[in-house]
Amino acid sequence: MELDALPRYPLLEGPTPFQPLQRLGRETGHPRLFIKRDDAMPLGLGGNKLRSLEYWLGAAFAAGADTLVVAGHTASNQCRLTAAAAAKSGLGCVILHNADRPARIEGNLRLSHLFGAEISYLGPVGESERRQAAEARVEELRREGRKPYLVGDPVLGAAGYVHAGMELLDQARARGVVLRHILLPGSMGPTEAGFLYGLVRGGFDGEAHLVSVEYGVAELAERVSRIFAGLELLLGAADRPVGSIARFTDRFLGPGYGIPGPDAVAAIRQFAETEALLLEQTYTAKPAAALLSMLADGSIAPDEPACLLHTGGTASLFEDDFYNAVLVRGD
Template sequence: MKDTLPKASLGYFPTPLIELTRLSKTLGGPNIYMKRDDNTGLALGGNKTRKLEYIMGDALAKGADTVITAGAIQSNHCRQTAGAAASLGLECHLVLGGEEPEQPQGNLLLDKVYGCHIHWTGENRKGEDIPALVAQLKAEGKKPYVIPYGGSNELGAVAFIEAYKELNAQREALKVDFSYIIFASSSGATHAGLMLGNKILQTHSQIVGINIDKGEMDKVPFDEHIVSLANSTAQLIAADYQFTADDLILNSDYVGDGYGVIGELEKEAIALTAQNEGILLDPVYTGRAMGGLIDMIRTGQIKATDNVLFWHTGGAPALFAYADDLDIR
């Protein structure tokens, strides 16, 4: 049961729930609200803080002295893992796809500030090279703990069941119901946890993940991975729910040219949100998800009378690394 799961205190909760009145007006409706998980506090914030509270709690309970995780060069998850490890006195190893740049920027700069050990792995950005590193660290007498890509396992999903309960209390205080809850869906645990939270609390919102990556998770199609993770998380917390593909809403219309490739969709979403609300989105995740939301409004998929929640999962530090792609002069 989740009540017995160890947990480290890493963030500041609840995060704010606000209404984006100027952006809503600019788009001609609907009423857009935002859950500000960019304000979780750890390492400049982000939704991964929630997952890491449970994952780091498990690592400490198992006696780990070192954590390992993987991601892309501008991984928000890796940046928050680095901050969490520093705050808990754990050694941190990041297995990053790509090649080391001459000048670190954005999330990578922060990874280095936190004193992480960084391992460059070329085309492999989802942890394919972690087993060899685990063996090496064990041979050195370390006690490594592997954190999955994106923090997306059952513990990460449990964190977003709790996050959904947090949102629901705020929603009830505002006396508002959300027709849609929209967010960037990338590694699965946020999506699975929100699906479970919606089911447990019977709030009947449509949980809409905007797919930001063409890839798979653990060699499994991403949609199947999310459903499987929702079911294994339900089993972990002894909840009598069984999800199927029919329960999943994963919108892949906005993947464009792939992960981290910035197009006009993301550029416009970043500019509109910044210039109407003073809120920064990132180019890879929230920029794409907000771009999807804006298009769904313009094409009539979301009505002007709807109440929509956009879950801001963080990532603004990556803006600095994408200055050339954003073409801001």
């Protein structure tokens, strides 16, 4: 099947910016640095999951749904953007958080409230219990006469990111740039698999560095390969295997998921102070730290064009505990 044949509900209104990092380039002695701004989208503070939501909403409308159901942690960007997309498209939104209700409603959760989502808390349960609870809620909504759609199919979510890979290569070509290195966060896999598929389809023959923010290299690679294979079943073979461009590293994971090490905190500061770009601790600071490290140790040479994929997460900047404890200078 062709990508264009899949039902898609438009949320983006065109390509996201592709920009040079001029001051950072001067500071690091690498004049050919770029950023792809998937944090700069016109809905709900933007972020990678909006590209997936175009396809999840497409499927929801095709199935006649009237309500989106989504599950995740209270800090989930996916939940916030699902609530935003539901508000924009006139669907209901039911969110299940695998956490207790926090004392303060801030960050992503604050925005999900503002977008009018029906929010409930499952307590601190794991991933599989959360999935079961979401499926049970879908059944319950059906019994109540509603038409729910469960958001999160990984292959459909990946389909949204195929565009991002091809779009980035088109934008680089239009500037006469042939990218050699692209860095992005490695997590559950849909964004990465779709992006890699788009890069392969678009003729990229440099290195795409997946910087793990969650799992060890083996698990990350396995997740990405599985979803990539699912995409190939859906959209056809990708010309070249994913391994021809994908490089996996967990060297920048630091203390673990959601917890930045000193290099990630330094990256947050450097990007803000030299480029006024906003990174957050969970997804974007670690690939940025990897970029800075690879520039410093020569793994990326000064004449090799390199690009960081900024996947968003801006609302996390307004979670007070982390920023007051770690980033606000004591002056």
